[in-house]
Amino acid sequence: MGLFKNYVSQTRKPEGRLGMMMLNGMNSGHAKMADWGLSHLKTIAPKTIVDLGCGGGRNIGEQLKKYPDAKGTAIDYSELSVEKATEYNKEFITAGRLVIKQGNVSALELPDSIYDLATAFETIYFWPGLEKCFAEVARILKDGGYFMIVNESDGKDAASLKFEKIIDGMKCYTVEQISDALSAAGFSRIKTDHHKSKPWITVLAKK
Numbered sequence: 001m002g003l004f005k006n007y008v009s010q011t012r013k014p015e016g017r018l019g020m021m022m023l024n025g026m027n028s029g030h031a032k033m034a035d036w037g038l039s040h041l042k043t044i045a046p047k048t049i050v051d052l053g054c055g056g057g058r059n060i061g062e063q064l065k066k067y068p069d070a071k072g073t074a075i076d077y078s079e080l081s082v083e084k085a086t087e088y089n090k091e092f093i094t095a096g097r098l099v100i101k102q103g104n105v106s107a108l109e110l111p112d113s114i115y116d117l118a119t120a121f122e123t124i125y126f127w128p129g130l131e132k133c134f135a136e137v138a139r140i141l142k143d144g145g146y147f148m149i150v151n152e153s154d155g156k157d158a159a160s161l162k163f164e165k166i167i168d169g170m171k172c173y174t175v176e177q178i179s180d181a182l183s184a185a186g187f188s189r190i191k192t193d194h195h196k197s198k199p200w201i202t203v204l205a206k207k
């Protein structure tokens with residue numbers, strides 16, 4: 001595998017030295033997009049939050065700052081992401097506000113109906129079957145809980161479609177494809193937004 005392909009493929013499941021370089025870049029590289037996504041959460045006040053595919057852990061940290069009364073869980077199937085997110089969020093962990101666990105979104109080792117909000121930033125491209133994974137998210141959300149997806153790709157932009165060809169197991173989705181999978185997994189009141197000048201999308205759905 002060429003070095004470029006090897007490096008960009010670390011975004012799917014960071015491992016080793018290149019994976020740590022990728023994780024360091026993700027926390028800063030995704031910050032503006034993630035904050036744009038979080039700005040869509042205006043009326044809710046979640047007490048329990050789970051961030052799925054948490055990567056380097058910046059986005060669960062931002063949510064715990066946004067909601068000072070909330071407790072969080074962050075999940076990633078990469079051991080290295082868990083390590084990086086743990087180091088990044090040590091103050092929240094020490095304060096008893098955050099637990100970070102290794103796990104796969106296709107079969108979450110979490111109880112039913114415990115979260116008010118689930119988030120997924122730049123990660124659903126790699127999930128093994130959207131509908132099945134979204135049903136898992138629905139299972140761990142309380143009735144009336146929200147699931148927010150934020151992607152840098154709207155499923156049509158040339159840059160991401162180029163990466164889709166390079167990174168094994170990556171799939172870019174349109175808001176329509178995401179919305180259909182959410183409906184099939186039992187979500188309702190699905191709202192979508194597209195950034196005015198970038199291919200960023202946010203999809204917010206209610207259980």
Ligand SMILES: C[S@@+](CC[C@H](N)C(=O)[O-])C[C@H]1O[C@@H](n2cnc3c(N)ncnc32)[C@H](O)[C@@H]1O
Pocket residue numbers: 011012013014026027030034052053054055056057059075076077078081103104105106120121122123126127128
């Ligand atoms: C591109 S990174 C995004 C990380 C972070 N959410 C952010 O926005 O910076 C994708 C992350 O999703 C994780 N991931 C991909 N598929 C996953 C799965 N099936 N279960 C859990 N984590 C997954 C990867 O390990 C990686 O850390």
